[in-house]
Amino acid sequence: MTLRREQKKLLEQVPEVGNWTKLRKKQVSVKDLAALTASTGHEFAVFTGKSSKILIHGTSKSWHIPHDAWEVIKSNQYEWTAHSHPTMTKITVSPEDRETLKLFTWQEKSTIIDLKGNTKEFTASTQDWINEILGVVDYDKREKSNKYSWPDTD
Structure with a gap:
């Protein structure tokens, strides 16, 4: 995949595995991660501060x-x-993804993006992981009386 000029500049700032850099907020987007991954075959992560x-x-x-x-x-x-x-x-959320998110006690959710730009939001919740494995949909942990909905089996 061909990177845009701005994305090439991002890769120049983190050219090797394990490299990291601090950027202005508008310098990198979630979609840029997909492009960088498509170009290198490597995972990238982004964290946002104030x-x-x-x-x-x-x-x-x-x-x-x-x-x-x-x-x-x-x-x-x-x-x-x-x-x-x-x-x-x-897109599959790994146990390591969920364990890493647990370190971020000040947030509940993060996102995974694939090579095509598809995204999946996830939480650190073991229950969410179990629901995903079982195919349970429409689970809302904010409700006191949770109602589970199983996928159609047509």
Whole structure:
């Protein structure tokens, strides 16, 4: 995939696995993660603070937050906006994705984006994970009397 000029500049700032950089908010979007992943085959993650974002370059199967980046993220309570998966099939939330989100005690949800730009929002909830595996839809944990709806089996 051919990157736009702005996306090439992003990749130049995080050219290697494990690299990270701090950017102005408008310099990187969730859609940019899909383009970077399509170009490299690697995962990328973005975190949003009050006035800036952090972009991290991962491997083809995962990414990690470098200790110095985590200090900035945690002390300023950046939100984990999104990360990319190098897939064009169904987006799957991994147990590692959910465990990572649990570190962000100040937020409830994050997003995964695939190579095509499809997104999937997820939570750290084990119940949400179980519901996804079982195919339970329309589960609303805010309701006191949850009503489950099973997918049609036509």
